[in-house]
Amino acid sequence: MAILTRDVLDEAALRAKVEAPNCGAITSFSGVVRNHNEGRKVLRIEYEAAPPTLALLTELEKKTKEKFPVHQVFIAHRVGTLQVGEASVVIAVSSEHRGESFQACRWAIDTLKHTIPIWKKEYFEDGESDWVEGCKMHSLNENEEEHSHEPSGKSLHRHGR
Amino acid sequence: MAILTRDVLDEAALRAKVEAPNCGAITSFSGVVRNHNEGRKVLRIEYEAAPPTLALLTELEKKTKEKFPVHQVFIAHRVGTLQVGEASVVIAVSSEHRGESFQACRWAIDTLKHTIPIWKKEYFEDGESDWVEGCKMHSLNENEEEHSHEPSGKSLHRHGR
């Protein structure tokens, strides 16, 4: 079961949740608030999540385990105000061999970015703030072929291959 | 600079060494002692390293940073007797965007496995022990095309592409 919290993410504790004696590999990914984006200095980010988020993160854990031969998948996402350097998301995956934990961890964070109803607003040094341009949200159960990873709207202008 | 130690690896502390305010992504990998290998129950593993190991691990950190646009790479390897569930190696990579940290972390652990003079001996439930079959050691500076990732000897039987 995933975690959605306003508290600081304890990455070591989260990572420990996927440990198992039959696993030889743990890959973990942390998304961290950067001090800049597209040339502007970022002071902090506010994360907002819609009510279905926790259930969908838990479903994403399950999908990842179905798709890859891994032992355990754990996802934690933070909401509220985050300072530069703080982790917004942690994904940990354990598996027997290393290849699968890398692939599954990468797939989980890539998929999270366009299937989970979370938004971030950046607060800049000059006092302005803005929502980060996102991806149109897709269903986790949708055929992956249908996903466009491009910013929404652009796909209208695509043609050819 | 890498770490080579007989002490338990503190994965959170090691991971913290790559944090930086301009980084949005940290990928970390831990290799962990498994309770089985090729159908046999493993009780513990003894790791042995040749004297150049620390210098070569530090060179591997440097190579990884040269090869991928990442901010920081950190590698720690343990030697001595490790129990099931204990980490033998931790690699942490920070980068601005997530793709690079995944790729660099994966490349570093894959490259470590055939360029660093470390050996492990498995101790089995039945009282026997044996060296894990390894890969012929290559130079970190060698053209990567020349590397065979197959167990040594098998490459003699390769033909065609």
Place this chain on the structure above:
Amino acid sequence: MKVRVQYFARAREGAGTEGEELELAAGATLGNLWQKLLSAHPALKPLDGAVSFLVDTRYVREPDLLREGDTVFVLPPVSGG
């Protein structure tokens, strides 16, 4: 029938409210609801085509029928992670 709408992020700013309750004809689809919301809140128009919808954790599309008591989440492009 009554349905409840909840807006998030840019959609909340476009609608100027966190949410509202609407009266729809029986047999109304999500598409009918969305057209009604666009008429009521022209500032939502830039999100037309970019927005997604959930009812609880169920992903719904414009042809899907709504039911009495549904809460529809109006979700602009997402940026989690």
Place this chain on the structure above:
Amino acid sequence: MKVRVQYFARAREGAGTEGEELELAAGATLGNLWQKLLSAHPALKPLDGAVSFLVDTRYVREPDLLREGDTVFVLPPVSGG
């Protein structure tokens, strides 16, 4: 000239020692040394072709010349990580 040899893992078991000092002719290559070691320790033969060598942190190959005072590390297939 004198060179020192240090064995690891299976190579240490094959040689039956942690290391030794050898006297080589000036101009001897790593290949000359390795042939000498194989003659002295037939149990090393299964490692012929699979073994690698370092002098300090420098990777050396059979045609490379050795120098007085070198310490050669004899490295069977590795299994770190």
